Amino acid sequence: MNRALLCGGFSVLQVPDDAVAQVLKSYLKPLSSEQQSFDLDNIEAPRNIKKAEELFQLWCSHHSVLKNVELHTFYNRYDFIESRLCESDAKTATTSQQRYFLHFKECNNISYQLYFNLRSFTTSHNINFSFDLTNHFLTPELKEKFRKQLKFRISVRDIRDTTRQNPSGSYRSNFDIVNRKWESAYGVKTFFHEFDKFVKFLHKHFSDGNLQSLQAWAYGDALDHVLVQMHWPHELMIIALGLDKVYLDKRYQFHHEILTNEKRDSELEYLNDSYQEYLVLMELVREAGTALDPYQKHN
Template identity: 30%
Template sequence: MLLNTIYLWEPEIFTGKVPAEDDSQQVAFELHQQYRNISTHGKTLQAWLDLFSDKICDPQYQLYFSEQTQQWVQGIKDRFAQGLCASVQLDVLEHEAQNDAVYRVFYETVHETGIGFYEPNYNVWAIGELQSPENAVSNMLQPYLLEPLKIKVLESIAEPQKQLNHFQTPQSMPEAEQLISQWFEQQSYTQHLKLDVFNVAHDFISNWGNIGRPELALDTGYRCFLLTQKQVGIFYQLKMVLRKLTVSPMLSFAMDFTDRFIPDQLQQQLPERLIFRLRSMDVHKRIGLKNNAEPHFALTGRWDTPTDIQDFFTNLDAYIEFIFSNLGQGRLEALQAWAYGDMPSGIQIDLDFRFELMMLALSQDQLYLQQRYQYHKGVLMQSNARASDLGLLEESYTLCQKLFKIVTEAGTGLQPYVKN
């Protein structure tokens, strides 16, 4: 056994008792010996690596991690890509072992994924909520032990941003495409996403209305910008459509988290994929206890002067920051909180009842799911809603009952939410 060896394993392979602190390393070693050559169909190891590597290699945190550390992480990714067994070991180099930031990210990601692990530096053994010492992971995440990382951007990285402070009004659609594409390439979040630009409407999450080869569409004065990324089983898509040079582009954000929660062999049991959509107009300002109809992000209006364009990109930057700081890198805690009515300070988010019920099902909260279904049904009936709206509610509730059953039996749901 190596003192600087971390053991990681798929959580379902361990069925014994939580070891005492003095025995935890030996138990982890023996478990690794038993399963190190047995291939796995589990997804937790890969989910952990995706989260861990994304943050270590994120340019926003590059001042915490040397090139050597990033190469070490790349080596882990290369090993995982060759095929995973149910238990793996990571040899921590001396340089990484002395870096608290590495351990901060490690404990954040094991907490997020519930992976089984033994970490020798702090002598912690855990599988989800089963931990030795008790509550060890939560304790490790206390700021006084391992300080949370803060975004630190090198001046050389921030320098191109200065080019975005002065805009010229585009005189043609190709000029507008170039302007928007360059902005996306420099924005702190979207520069890490894949950008596709088509001359025709397209959507990678919903196939409705798509044509077979959108990249071959003729230029008819229309642009569809799609920024995509998949992390921890969640497919992200930010969509922008520019129809006229004089009117600001239309925006929408969507997430498909079917693969995150539903095992491949069970996905056919659901009539549709688990998709969440958020429009900029769904996010409103809130003053005191009152909701305001005014959008929190001013992203609609004229787009034919440098001032209009500057204001648009300023609000777009804030909108993207809001989305990815809350929901990026596989995080769903914020969306879960919104479904329970716990909103960010000063903000009200209008969630479609389909998304709300979906999150309650994923939270394995059958009682509250039923209560909210009855609430929405009452509201629709009192307002003399169309039969189609009532039908949509019934379909959503039926879907969520199936979803609840699947994630409960598969053990893939979210942790129960404690309402503020």
């Protein structure tokens, strides 16, 4: 039987050396990521970029969609879709005061990338979503005949709400993310609310390799009052992938007239070259049997 020792008026019970540790171990088991909670209402603004990195990583680890997609964090510019944008020290520039957060996934031979660049706590953010459709539509043999990759990105600023207009008449952005600065708890909280909406929007329209929504936006149709305003190279590419020569010609003429009237000669030359390339692309996609289903424009 253990005895009590008297030491300076305090009684200390003799126990085996590892007994307390074993008891604590049984009660204080590490929480799994599923058991932990993320209390968005009680977060504090991060004091430095390292704390900001940890906060974003923690939020992603609890998000219903993003927790299932690996998050890659870089200290300098990096891009899985556009390799020419990658810096050699992206993984080693640990003193950098910015972070590049990239979620990357492949599905049905389509590469997807969600990109968020946190540059500082007081400036706007760079957020976009990129695709590489090359392997989905072209076989390795056909890629030799079409040297360009079928890739593009959608800036969060390009996603518009057709029920809300600016004084200029343009549609307002559907997501108020880029200007939600991280210098205050309120800014961080509202950023995460908007980023959550953005991620769920992407998941709704692009999960499981779905490209029907992308096709609708290329034709200028709004879905649930949301329209993605595409730049003409991406718009014409999607139309070509559906083998719609009639509408491809119509949109080519539309953009040709605008660029001609505005005397934007270099872009006009690019448009003409791209149009010829998309005619070739249509034949290759037809040969591969991978074309998008025909689309009937709604508006």
